[in-house]
Amino acid sequence: MLVDKPIKTIDEEFSVMSQHGDDTELSHFSLAEISKSTEDFSKDKKLGQGGFGPVYMGVLDDGRKIAVKKLLKTSRQGVYEFKNELQFIAKLQHRNLVKLLGYCNEGDERMLIYEHMPNKSLDYLIFDKIRSLTLDWSDRFHIIHGIVRGLLYLHHDSRFKIVHRDLKASNILGYMSPEYAVNGTFSEKSDVFSFGVLELEIVSGKTNRGFSREEKDEDNLLAHAWRLYEEGMALDLLSEHMRESCVESEVLRSILLAEIIFKSYAKSNLLIIP
Template identity: 65%
Template sequence: METVLVLVLFVLVPYTYMFVAASSSNGSTICDQYSRVCGPNGNCDEKKTCVCLDGFTPKSPTDYAYYLNFTQGCVRNTPLNCNTDVFVTYSALKEPSGGYSLSNREDCMGKCKSNCSCVAYMVTVGGGCKFWNGDLFDVRLVKQGGQDLYIRMAASEEQGKKQGRNEGVVVGIVVGGILVISIIIALWYILKKRTASRALENLRIGEIITHHTNVQKEDMGLPLFDLSRIVVATDNFSPNNKLGEGGFGPVYKGILDDGQQIAVKKLSSSSGQGLNEFKTEVKLIAKLQHRNLVKLLGCCIQQEEKLLIYEYMPNKSLDYFIFDEVRKSVLDWSKRFNIITGIAKGLLYLHHDSRLRIIHRDLKTSNILLDSKMEPKISDFGLARSFGGDQNKANTNRIVGTL
């Protein structure tokens, strides 16, 4: 209970004011609550999330895709050329903030085009023109009351889009038949390969893992990954794929040959916890099945490497959001409440409902991972302890954990 209370305070206290504001907005979205939440040239679409306008790409792709930080916004794919630029129509948009108006609506496009600093224009309801210079802010799709916005774009990019659409139709017809045949052959090959691979894994898992971890053969059931497959998935453990590092060792993002995203925890030769933590993770978490616990997909013990393969959590950990002044705004009240209850459900399962009674002993915000839907999952069981069904306390010989 103390652990849950600490996590509740971490999550809830910084959000007190924000919750009051959100409650009074009658169901308003994050686009309504925060000015410029999508950054320059960003568009809050019908899914209430930020995307770049056509012709623009995220200024920081990593923050945009993985960390839900949209404040840096988007930049143009192709620089403008005042003499050859064209205007692209965007329908049903809320009027961007800023801008300046002219009462005469005649030839709005011509007036904007002749002014090289004009990046967009709109024909207003009252019969005038409105122009914007520089970046566009607070652009949104709306179901009612939206207007047409004309945004300046390099002619080469617009031509490329038209040409790409025409070529795509031709290529799609030619390639379609080939793909159908290729898919049938590939499915047959993959099915055959997986059947053989699973038989090999079941044969090796009892021999290799039992030898390294002293886990009994009847406790097996954890898939064994080939090292070469993990090396390819992580681009040979490239620094660009490194997600972080803990007492066990570094953690890398990987993509398997079947497209599945994974997180690979690699035992470091200098790890202070090392093989004992590896044993504990294999022995305990492999037996746990709960939506609020991170899922262990398998392991790899080959050559000098000892690896644990987990499901990939695209939104990193809880501390990445709540301790950052910008990113914490992404956690609205409903998300925070869902995170709190999810952690509590995971702990209840560990303490009372699981096959083994388990005490985590290292529960902290960095060990609460968030999936693509911001669902919390408790991770890192290297310091956990299991207890018998009739035990309610135990002593430890050394200080471990964080709390």
């Protein structure tokens, strides 16, 4: 005989887990509280759009600034799965990862509440002609190292084996790996592929999306960077102000690493990547 079990709310699930010594240290935020903090999810408060939904900036009554990731309502994720994801993310602690503060779950609304990073996303800096001048080569190389440390933690050093799945300049952290585009699957290799694209964007200050140089028959940043590297003109990938501050060996290593990533990815997945 089958007996339907009563469905617990997320708060009840957390209460049960806390009784068993599994303390998530996450706060529950009401929908009213989050709506107020974001001015009813005002367009002016929107920070960006991730692969799983929009992100808004909010200010709580106590003055704390938060980033609210509003998960898409089209998700089929249930309460139990959402609770598990929260438990999962809450256990991740690393200086290169944004800290999860809590959650909101009311009706069909599911949100993740993170600490707010005041310097905005990476794309805000590297793709703007004026703002990009604030980042010299040492800044960019430091950012690349930070992303590597964060990925290394997710893939190998955390208690879990985690795939980021949405690594891009506007998230830092869409670069869709061929593996996902063809098969709809994610893996560590997908993250590494995305990192390779992102690394070249940080180095060059150019976006891979929509990149084209018809005179050289190059339709992506990857091919452009590798041609310059092979012709001994790697520094031409950098803007003039960055060439003055760069360490040439670091630039060459960065381009070579990206190329190794793409060639290794193509070989292991039997895909042709320019």
